[in-house]
Amino acid sequence: MQAELEEIRxxxxxxxxxxxxxxxxxxxxxxxxxxxxxxxxxxKMLGTLAPDEKRAAGKLANxxxxxxxxxxxxRLEELREVKSGGKDGAPFDVTLPGKKQPVGKLHPITQxxxxxxxxxxxxxxxxxxGPEIETEFYNFEALNTPGDHPAxxxxxxxxxxxxxxxxxxxxxxxxxxxxxxxxxxxxxxSGKCFRRDATDASHSPMFxxxxxxxxxxxxxxxxxxxxxxxxxERMFGADVKTRFRPDFFPxxxxxxxxxxxxxxxxxxxxxSCGGSGWxxxxxxxxxxxxxxKKVNYDPEKYVGFxxxxxxxxxxxxxxxxxxxxxxxxxxxxxxxxx
Ligand code: PHE
Numbered sequence: 425m426q427a428e429l430e431e432i433r434x435x436x437x438x439x440x441x442x443x444x445x446x447x448x449x450x451x452x453x454x455x456x457x458x459x460x461x462x463x464x465x466x467x468k469m470l471g472t473l474a475p476d477e478k479r480a481a482g483k484l485a486n487x488x489x490x491x492x493x494x495x496x497x498x499r500l501e502e503l504r505e506v507k508s509g510g511k512d513g514a515p516f517d518v519t520l521p522g523k524k525q526p527v528g529k530l531h532p533i534t535q536x537x538x539x540x541x542x543x544x545x546x547x548x549x550x551x552x553x554g555p556e557i558e559t560e561f562y563n564f565e566a567l568n569t570p571g572d573h574p575a576x577x578x579x580x581x582x583x584x585x586x587x588x589x590x591x592x593x594x595x596x597x598x599x600x601x602x603x604x605x606x607x608x609x610x611x612x613x614s615g616k617c618f619r620r621d622a623t624d625a626s627h628s629p630m631f632x633x634x635x636x637x638x639x640x641x642x643x644x645x646x647x648x649x650x651x652x653x654x655x656x657e658r659m660f661g662a663d664v665k666t667r668f669r670p671d672f673f674p675x676x677x678x679x680x681x682x683x684x685x686x687x688x689x690x691x692x693x694x695x696s697c698g699g700s701g702w703x704x705x706x707x708x709x710x711x712x713x714x715x716x717k718k719v720n721y722d723p724e725k726y727v728g729f730x731x732x733x734x735x736x737x738x739x740x741x742x743x744x745x746x747x748x749x750x751x752x753x754x755x756x757x758x759x760x761x762x
Contacts, residue, residue, distance in 0.1 A: 532762040536739040554597035562596035567675040590618035594635035602719035632735035639728030648729035676709025706733035
């Protein structure tokens with residue numbers, strides 16, 4: 425009889441584990457503890473036993489009855505908790521609509537930077553970052569722009585201390601990379617830049633640039649045109665035309681100002697492109713040998729090109745945004761559209 429009781433104990437435990445709702449529990453109760461249940465049947469059989477055995481088995485049977493009954497209550501409680509969504513939770517109505525969780529997203533400027541870096545990444549350019557607080561050496565001098573250079577005029581901006589300023593361009597990252605790496609170099613560097621510009625629809629004292637630099641032994645202006653051409657087509661569509669015009673930057677020679685055909689009017693001329701059909705989009709050129717000298721690259725051996733673009737300008741063109749200030753007002757009605 426003891427062996428049978430042991431079997432019953434195991435069986436009851438199994439059945440309880442499987443029970444999924446109160447109806448299941450009730451069935452288990454009936455089966456084991458009910459008037460015609462398994463235990464009741466055992467109790468009846470007690471009468472057939474010898475007095476000694478009867479007492480021992482009777483004790484065991486009673487204990488088992490209590491045990492199963494306790495386990496039933498525990499399981500019932502467990503099932504209630506699951507249903508109400510937790511120990512202290514109120515009853516949970518699965519048909520109620522859920523509470524909306526506000527989901528954040530990346531700022532359109534960040535999205536644009538990621539897209540630019542992705543396109544250049546596929547062309548073999550590695551993404552790097554540099555500091556936003558720079559020394560005059562990296563921001564100007566190493567870029568062939570000494571203190572009395574007129575090109576400093578429009579960029580002598582936010583000085584923190586003597587010789588230390590908020591970078592006015594991402595070009596200093598070129599120097600930092602070349603100082604620590606030997607050619608071939610192929611990088612893009614993105615991030616914030618700062619200039620003493622009065623805020624208007626197209627100017628902000630804080631803005632973003634993406635810089636590119638490629639240095640190797642045989643690099644031509646044709647390579648620069650090819651790389652930028654592919655980039656601009658990927659960014660603005662295969663129909664876009666590119667135009668290179670001579671320009672000046674202290675750290676590139678020759679330098680170019682690169683435009684795309686106006687994506688609003690397709691090049692016919694409209695108010696967005698000032699009637700010219702073209703939109704200036706980035707500065708570029710072949711790395712000036714003077715810059716190579718500053719980083720101990722042999723200017724006889726190495727050639728390179730560099731380019732820099734304003735991220736806000738690219739994003740404004742791509743998404744049809746007409747005021748740069750919208751990016752920095754943090755109005756969710758604007759930001760959530762991207
Ligand atoms: N740093 C330049 C600017 O801010 C852009 C540039 C980068 C031009 C690299 C040439 C090469 O105007």
